[in-house]
Amino acid sequence: MITTYFLFLTGFVVLILGAKWLVDGAASIGKKSGLSQMVIGLTVVALGTSLPELVINIFASIEGSTDLVIGNVLGSNIINTLFIIGIAAVIFPIKIPGKKHRNDVLFSLFAIVILVVLANDTLFGKENNTIDLIDGFILLTFLGGFLYLTFFKSNEKENEKEDSINEFKTSKSIGLIIIGMTGLFFGGKWIVGGVDQIALDFGMSQSVIGLTLIAIATSLPELVTSIIAALKKNTDMAIGNAVGSNVFNIFLVLGASAIINPIPYNTDLNIEMGILLLSGLVLVSFIQLNIGGLKRSISRLEGAIMLFLYLCFIAWTLFLH
Numbered sequence: 001m002i003t004t005y006f007l008f009l010t011g012f013v014v015l016i017l018g019a020k021w022l023v024d025g026a027a028s029i030g031k032k033s034g035l036s037q038m039v040i041g042l043t044v045v046a047l048g049t050s051l052p053e054l055v056i057n058i059f060a061s062i063e064g065s066t067d068l069v070i071g072n073v074l075g076s077n078i079i080n081t082l083f084i085i086g087i088a089a090v091i092f093p094i095k096i097p098g099k100k101h102r103n104d105v106l107f108s109l110f111a112i113v114i115l116v117v118l119a120n121d122t123l124f125g126k127e128n129n130t131i132d133l134i135d136g137f138i139l140l141t142f143l144g145g146f147l148y149l150t151f152f153k154s155n156e157k158e159n160e161k162e163d164s165i166n167e168f169k170t171s172k173s174i175g176l177i178i179i180g181m182t183g184l185f186f187g188g189k190w191i192v193g194g195v196d197q198i199a200l201d202f203g204m205s206q207s208v209i210g211l212t213l214i215a216i217a218t219s220l221p222e223l224v225t226s227i228i229a230a231l232k233k234n235t236d237m238a239i240g241n242a243v244g245s246n247v248f249n250i251f252l253v254l255g256a257s258a259i260i261n262p263i264p265y266n267t268d269l270n271i272e273m274g275i276l277l278l279s280g281l282v283l284v285s286f287i288q289l290n291i292g293g294l295k296r297s298i299s300r301l302e303g304a305i306m307l308f309l310y311l312c313f314i315a316w317t318l319f320l321h
Contacts, residue, residue: 001197008194011187012217015052018183019221023048025176028168049225049241050248052218055188057253060195061261068195069257070119070265071210072218073249074272077112078211079219080242080249081279082310084226088238089303091230096239096287096297104243105287107146109280111250114142116273119265129265136258143251207269211317219245239298275313282306 026044053076060068088094096102118135121128168176195209222245226238257263286302 001201004194004197007190008198011190011194012052012220013187014183015055015187015191015218016221018180018185018187019048019051019055020180021176022051022180022184024166025168025173025180028166028173028176029170031167032170032173047248047252049222049245050253051184052187052221053249054253054256055184056191056214056218057257058260059188059192061257061263063192064261065192065195065206066261066263067205067207067266067269068192068210068214069254069263070269071207071272072214073210073254074269074276075211075215076219077246077249078272078276078279078313079215079310080222080246081108081276081283082306082313084219084223084242085239085283085298086303086306086310087223088226088230088242089298090300090307091227092233093300094230094239094298094303102287103149104240104247105284107149108243108246109277109284111142111247112273112277112280114139115250115254116277119273120267120270121265122267129267131254131258131263131265133259133262136255139251139255139258143248143255146247146251207266207272208317211272212314272317279306279309282309 023044026048030044053072056072057069060066060072085094118131118138119129121130191214195206195214198204198209198213199206222242225241229237229241254263283298283306286298286306
């Protein structure tokens, strides 16, 4: 049992470092190939923030741990929306400089609505609630639409503020990719392997573990990135990072998981689904309320409200669920 817990905790470190090394290596190769920073950011880096969730869900799908699959994504998106954006706004108000980030926020809300519809099949006359193979392809198709809109409808100058991508020798880049993929494999395997033991020892369901412990741990890269961006007063990066991760989590992570193995959906999670939808509406309302005024930002007070809502969610999940 001690070994299982050790591997479970170590798995998060290995998983997150593996994602970072893989992204660094792939971004370096992309830069050497002449890709713009915007293209690299919207593909390699954006994917990298969702890699921990993706890898855990792939292993969970293979092992049939479907409650963990759904709980991980719901929990990660709730923490991204309420806690990460909230804490960034408390540090420094988040300015919404142009249409791109507002459109991304609206698209992330649209992604939640699509997930609600696909998960609740019984509302449309089907016998079981399942995110199946067809649903998986639908989610991936929407991801393709999001990337298309981002690539071809956004202003490239708006996205290329500073060159923050390191360029390494090709051999080092390939080495980082190999080491990163290895870390992702073993980290994900150890984490999923420890979930059953934790659920048994603490009497927690897989969905609760996914909503809390795993969601918080796998969201650490987004949290650190957004805090650093807020401290540098680069708050548009803070909200772009969190919202982009939300879109990837629903469309890519759940889409890929459903293709590997259909995901039965427990309607008991509709409360958490509703909380996720509410968090998206809160974020949209804070942005939209400011559009008519002189400023377009999420204030410190609004950030504090989001943090409070997240703490209420955690308390409810752990003690009242």
